[in-house]
Amino acid sequence: MLSMTANEAKTHFGEFLDKAQREPVRVLRHDRVVGVMVSAQDYEAMREFFANRLLHTLDESAGAAASAGLTPAEVDALLADES
Secondary structure (H helix, E strand, O other): OEEEEHHHHHHOHHHHHHHHHHOOEEEEEOOEEEEEEOOHHHHHHHHHHHHHHHHHHHHHHHHHHHHOOOOHHHHHHHHHOOO
């Protein structure tokens, strides 16, 4: 993964954007990663991946609750409990 300092990214913003279209670019400030720039296409792919992973986890949890004998109403009551 490429790296640029925050100052380099600011000073050479066009180059920074071009590089991010090819691969993620770490942004460093005081030798610490403060961000990563990715292309819009990569960002959307990551969002879709994590959304699908969340849906899969929710489906697994619902299946486990159902096999444990919990009804949807009982699950709702447990989730609403703020104690």
